[in-house]
Amino acid sequence: MKKSLSILFLFLSLSTFAQEIRFARIDSLLNYLYENDKFMGSLCIRLGDEVVFKQAYGFSEATKGVRANGATKYKIGSISKTFTATMIMQLVDEKKIVLTTKLNRFFPKVDQSDKITIEHLLYQRTGIKDYANADATLTDVLGKPNTKELILKKIENYSSMFEPDSQHEYSNSNYFILGLIIEKITKKSFAENLKTRISDKLELKNTYYTNEKTDVTKRESYSYTFNGEYWDKIDEWNNDIAFSSGGIISTPEDLTKFIRALFKGNLVTPVSLELMKTLKDTYGMALIRFPFGERKFYGHNGKIEGFGSTMGYYEKDDLTISLIVNGENYSQNDIMIGILSIYYKLPYPFPNFKKLDAELIQKYSGTFASKDIPLKITVFEKEGNLLAQATGQPSFPLTFSKDDVFVFAAAGIEMEFTSSTSFILKQGGKKFNFTKE
Known part of the structure; x- marks a missing residue:
């Protein structure tokens, strides 16, 4: 018996050690990106109910040298929509509203409101123009009081872009309206509903909505862009502009706890969760499916000011991950990969952030064909970077690995140039020879 226990203890020790090595390398990657002025932000990974990795990089207030930490709060942009959808489905579960309720019950001045349902709003299938991205006159409301009322008037004056439920088109107007509907039904503010229905229930101490300006004394962060020399602060919006479509403040740790609780049935009924997960034209009720190889994460992403956010849950591994960026000078998608x-x-x-010189770019560029598979791959330069594109497929970036080897990690592709006129493509344990035409 003692021997068995010793073997088990050894196995657990080795497993823990291997996990620590992985997390140390993730930390090294994010530090490497930060040190090369490519990234500032925060990451949290939750396995089951346990936070196994949590770290912040860079500054919450760069001009004053205020470092970010695990409790730093960031604007999460359109991940707010998942919170909004959750609260709407709670109201459905409470029988205070039904998915077939028409929009004209609340806002009859919106074009085709007699045909648009709550379900159409949730699935982004209304035909209502996006006030945040498609209306060049949005600047008219900036800096004015009663921002929400002014935006609603804009939405009420739009003409429908298409017949409700005939297609999907992402529009912040849909979730702005849903936030107003939550307020109308409950007779409480969106901020109060968020607090009582989600934050207090899950003990999310750093998740809330406010229309106040950023306050670094409350560990709230600004967002930045790198101007070639230093991180330059980006101007803030009035949060009421984004409102329920993108105005919530949170942390990666809170986001991982929220989406796991949603999928564990702690916020809505199983029937409502299945509806939220059901994709129509790749979009659920504020849930998107992110592929990583054969793994499929459910979640959402967001952009607001200079913030970028990602939140995902992989049910099979009970793994939750959230990355929030407040300084972006490198693709957030590539960081997640x-x-x-x-x-x-x-x-x-x-x-490798060293730009390839013109001679090397010329060496690798060209169209290559293979006798092993009926596929051609074109290798080309864009803004000093090397990209590849297979016949009939989108282009993908090639990251320098070593010597004449480039990789595209997302698809597990490795391309080893054996000369200026040939390379070996390795993927899924197979090798394919390509020669320049």
Whole structure:
């Protein structure tokens, strides 16, 4: 018996050690990106109910040297929509509203409101123009009081772009309206509903809505852009502009706790959760499915000011991950690919930020064909970076690994140039020879 226990203890120790190595490499990646002025932000990984990784990088107030930490709060942009959808489905569960309720019950001045339902709003299938991205006159309301009322008037004056439920088109107007509907039904503010229905229930101490300006004394963060020399602060919006479509403040840790609780049935009924997960034209009720190899994460992403956010849950592994960026000078999607590649023990070379010289670019560029598979791959330069594109497929970036080897980690692709006129493509344990035409 003692021997069995010793073996078990050894197994657990080795497993823990391997996990620590993975997390140390993720930390090294994010530090590497920060040190090269490519990224500032915060990451949280939750396995089951346990936070196994939580770290912040860079500054919440760069001009004053205020460092970010695990409790730093960021604007999460359109991840707010998942909170809004959850509260609407809670009202459905409470029988205070039904998905077939028409919009004209609340806002009859909106074009085709007699045909638009709550369900159409949730699935973004209304035909209502996006006030935040498609209306160049949005600047008219900036800096004015009663922002929400002014935006609603704009929405009420739009003409429908298409017949309700005939197609999907992402529009912040849909979730702005849903936030107003929550207020009308409950006779409480969106902020109060968020607090009582989600934040207090899950003990999310750093998740809330406010229309006040950023307050660094409350550990709230500004967002930044890198101007070539230093991180330059981006001007703030009045949060009421984004409102229920994108104005919530949170942390990666709170986001991982929220979406896991949603999928564990702690916020809505199983029937409502299934509806939220059901995709129509790739979009659920404020849930998107993110593929990473054969794994499918459910979640959402967001953009507001200079903030970028991602939140995802993979049910099979009970794994939750959230990354919030407040300084972006490198693709957030590529950062997530790096993090997940390391977590799942896939080959992942750190990106090389040294620009290829013109001679090397010329060496690698061209169209290559293979006798092994009926496929052509064109390798080309864009803004000093090397990209590849297979016949009939979108282009993808090639990250320098070593010597004449480039990789595209998201698809597990490795391309080793054996000369200026040929390369070997390795993917899924197979090798294919390509020669320049």
